[in-house]
Amino acid sequence: MATVTFEKAQRWYPGMDKPAVPGIDLEIKDGEFMVLVGPSGCGKSTTLRMLAGLEEVNDGKIFIGDKDITRLPPKDRDIAMVFQNYALYPHMTVAENMAFSLKMAKMPADQRKKAVEEAARILNLTEYLERKPKALSGGQRQRVAMGRAIVRKPQVFCMDEPLSNLDAKMRVQTRTDIAKLQSDLGVTTVYVTHDQVEAMTMGDRVAVMKDGYLQQVDTPLNLYDRPVNLFVAGFIGSPQMNLIGATAVDGQAKIGGYLVPVDDLAAQRIKGNIVVGVRPESWRQVSADDGGLPVTVTVVEELGSDAFVYGTSAVDGTPHQVIVRVAGRDTVHKGDVIHVTTDPSSVHVFDADTGERLSA
Numbered sequence: 493m494a495t496v497t498f499e500k501a502q503r504w505y506p507g508m509d510k511p512a513v514p515g516i517d518l519e520i521k522d523g524e525f526m527v528l529v530g531p532s533g534c535g536k537s538t539t540l541r542m543l544a545g546l547e548e549v550n551d552g553k554i555f556i557g558d559k560d561i562t563r564l565p566p567k568d569r570d571i572a573m574v575f576q577n578y579a580l581y582p583h584m585t586v587a588e589n590m591a592f593s594l595k596m597a598k599m600p601a602d603q604r605k606k607a608v609e610e611a612a613r614i615l616n617l618t619e620y621l622e623r624k625p626k627a628l629s630g631g632q633r634q635r636v637a638m639g640r641a642i643v644r645k646p647q648v649f650c651m652d653e654p655l656s657n658l659d660a661k662m663r664v665q666t667r668t669d670i671a672k673l674q675s676d677l678g679v680t681t682v683y684v685t686h687d688q689v690e691a692m693t694m695g696d697r698v699a700v701m702k703d704g705y706l707q708q709v710d711t712p713l714n715l716y717d718r719p720v721n722l723f724v725a726g727f728i729g730s731p732q733m734n735l736i737g738a739t740a741v742d743g744q745a746k747i748g749g750y751l752v753p754v755d756d757l758a759a760q761r762i763k764g765n766i767v768v769g770v771r772p773e774s775w776r777q778v779s780a781d782d783g784g785l786p787v788t789v790t791v792v793e794e795l796g797s798d799a800f801v802y803g804t805s806a807v808d809g810t811p812h813q814v815i816v817r818v819a820g821r822d823t824v825h826k827g828d829v830i831h832v833t834t835d836p837s838s839v840h841v842f843d844a845d846t847g848e849r850l851s852a
Contacts, residue, residue: 494647494680496520496543500552501562503538512538513704515552523678525671527695529685530727535704536684537652543682544573544650556647572641574651578633580625580640587612587621590639604643611639614673631662638673649674649681655690667694688728692716700724722847725769725840731800731815733769737844740766745841750785752834758841758851766850769840772800772817775832784831787814789824796820801830 498518504511513535520526528536541547543554545566553562561569580589590611591604599607612618615635625633634654641649654670655663671694674681685691691698692712699709700723708720719725725733738745738752743759745752745768752768778784787803790813801816801824816832818824841851 495522495555495557496526496648496680496682497555498539498543498552499555501539501542501549501554502551503535503542503547504550511550511704513542516704516706518699518706518709520680520682523680525674525681525683525694525696527683527685527691527698528701529688529691529698530701530707532686534701536686536701538704539701540650540652540682540684543648544571545569546573570647572644572646572649574634574637574641574649574654576653576656578625578637578657580633580636582625585622585624586617586628586636586639589625589636590643593640593644607643608639611642614642614676615639615669629662630658631666634658634666635669638670642673642677647680649679649683651681651683653685654683655685655687663690670694689730692728700727718849719769719840720849722767722769722842725842725849729771731772733771733840734775734814735842736768736770736814738766738768740764745839747785750783752839753836754839754841755836755852758839761850762841765844767842767844767847769842770834770838772815774834774838775816776834777816777818778831778833780829780831782831782833784833785814787816787830787832789826789828789830792824792826794820799824803830 498516500515500517501513502511502515503513516539528539530536538547542549545564549562553560555561556569587608590608594604594607612621615638617635617639620628620632655666658666667690683694695712697709698712698715700707700715702723708715708724715724715728719728726735736747738747740762745754745766785805787805789801789803791802793800798820799818799822801818803814805814824830839851842849
């Protein structure tokens with residue numbers, strides 16, 4: 493069983509006034525694809541490097557299965573690491589790069605050759621085995637780095653932002669390849685990224701981090717549908733959730749003179765200053781006679797199948813920008829004023845001071 497368990501694992505860099513990771517508790521299931529996501533400096537890479545043995549664990553423990561690996565050297569952890577910069581040897585061929593760790597482990601040449609050929613077949617690299625890295629594209633180099641990890645047949649894959657050096661189109665293709673590969677191999681994988689779209693599209697579960705602390709660990713859809721606090725609500729989703737300052741009045745959220753209906757649980761819990769969250773696709777347009785929040789359109793981002801309208805609202809207390817998703821052929825133009833409303837079930841309500849979720 494290649495489960496991975498962090499028990500209050502802490503990393504405190506010398507000379508710092510606080511730990512980079514104060515003490516993380518996280519359990520990753522056997523064969524699971526777990527994504528650590530968060531802004532730069534949130535501790536996600538440090539957490540991964542503690543697992544890989546590249547950073548010291550100052551306190552707490554890390555287990556793979558039932559084995560305590562906290563103090564083991566990296567070579568004894570049965571982990572394969574895939575780095576952001578590929579870390580390929582430029583003077584070696586693709587085959588030699590992929591076989592290098594097996595050669596160091598003194599695996600017989602015929603077994604090495606068989607392992608490399610099998611990995612190359614899985615990764616569609618067979619025709620490139622005799623090329624040097626400089627003759628490959630960025631996506632092909634990343635697949636070579638993946639092949640080097642696969643041939644070792646480790647218990648755990650650790651991937652540290654492996655797609656950040658690729659262009660946008662190649663990133664989309666390669667993330668699909670990695671997700672399929674992980675599913676086919678069934679190897680427990682811990683994947684670090686700052687890109688929440690990558691996290692949402694690749695992970696079985698996603699762990700959102702901020703300042704070294706886990707904010708929420710859940711499936712991508714649960715993170716999107718029920719963020720536990722303001723940080724997760726604003727971080728997950730592209731474009732991000734509209735977060736609007738409001739005041740609680742008689743179980744409703746009041747934005748200037750506009751009342752936003754909220755769910756029954758939120759209606760019982762809200763008081764004072766609150767923040768209302770609405771996803772861009774949860775707004776619906778209504779006529780001016782039906783009321784609704786007025787939004788003056790500043791930009792229309794046409795995407796073909798749909799469009800995102802960016803605008804500002806004249807109602808006091810609203811944010812500088814309101815984002816509304818509309819149908820791609822809707823006739824909305826810069827300078828128009830549209831009116832939008834939503835349903836109570838689509839409104840996320842948070843405490844303005846603590847950031848805690850108040851709605852169901």
